Amino acid sequence: MEKLKAYLDAEVEARDSLNELCEQRPDPLMIARRSMDELHALTCALFAYGSVKAIVPFLASLHQDLVDLDEPELRLVLEGKYYRFQNSEDIIQWFYTLKALKASGGAEKAFKEGYKCDGLLGGVSTLITSLYDLNPYRSKGYEFLIGKPIVSIAKASAMKRWMMYLRWMVRKSELDMGLWSGVQINDLIMPLDTHTFNVSHRLGLLTRSVCDMRAAIELTERLKEFDPHDPLKYDFALYRIGQEKLG
Template identity: 30%
Template sequence: MKISIQKLKSKLDQIYLAYNRKQYVDPDPLLFLYNYPDVRDREIAGIIASSLAYGRVTMIMQAVSVVLEKIGPDLHRFVMNADPKCIAGMFQNFKYRFATGDHLIALIMGLQKVIAEYGSLGACFASDQAGETDLLDGLARIRTRVIQAGGAGHLLADPQKTSACKRSHLFLRWMIRKDQVDPGGWSNVPAAALTCPVDAHMFKIGHMLGFTKRRSADRICAAQITEGFRQINPDDPVKYDFCLTRFGIHDGLDMSELKRFLKDDTYHV
């Protein structure tokens, strides 16, 4: 059933007001970013947390916690003073699915390279943003420089390929948006340009709302779902990402409950 944008927006705003709260963050790797008031530390925590954000959420939380605890509270200082031989012992036994200690060391040394060249990850990301609308060039710029250091492998998705780059867009949401949940920090990048991080939950929601008919969560699917939300909230199309994806993740919030609430309320872009 096709309904008005305003009616769907009203329902989504109700969900946002009810669930876009810090009490619903755990379990979510976003939780770790709250420990870093300095943006220089927060962006490093964010890229590490998002890089490991695949698989079961409980295992993601455990893996990110191990890494950040080993590094300590001053992430920026650690990264800028890191030496691969000196930190090898810290991560030699680390293993999370496809990620090993060698991947982490390569990521840290790649981040060191980026920050040394640009001053921060945010500065690298936004250095050529004039006229861009999808921010893929900024993601590619960071990835290219990190990969040049060698060995980070799959930890940073390639935005030039056909995947939805869910982890990368999740990182951008954390760093660019600022509300009760997303901490922000990159104030020079517009939230209007963000793309939805399409995980299994957002993929189902995108179909539920009629925003996409794609059979896989690829880059086209992410663009279609984002465009659907952009029709509702052009200045902040990713606004509803967190609150909607609590259903199916957070205890007590089932996807069937969301489906009942949104029943028949689909808008086909």
């Protein structure tokens, strides 16, 4: 394990740099960091599914100030825009929801209402519930974008996009924005996707065979053996190792 820790620590040090966020190695975080705004970052995180080569150009076309536009102007700007499962109405309604969230105090405030009572997953569920409460609009694409509140850890998906968003908001590094305060770094849960899931198995960090919330928690606990304070410092390195087929 010492050898594996040394390998991962070296990867973390090498990749904790803004040079990792470039056209040659695109990542949705490169768009989120342009504004350093929690609401625009939430848009970047929740639309971060599919091919990164499609994600980044789409996110680059969504400006931070869309959240402040009135309905006629917003519809004019977003007419005909779509992304995979979200049609133009889904995207328009998402920005209505963000505008309402901003008026209600923002994402951090909603998250902390759940976090202070029920921990990280309680915070995520409270924020998701708040988003639905702020806008009655529903569609398959809109609900896929936001996801579902966590009823049971045993039945929950890995919620990779939400866990990634929290990493961006809570950690402060060369990559992560650290816009929020009062959330413990070691409460964060690994954003588990196919790349990270597969490479974690190959490295002997994960035994669970299903890529779900229990697997994300298992991996997080294993990485706490390497760094109890900040296990998610390994996330971006593991993702890149898997993406680049190095591990």
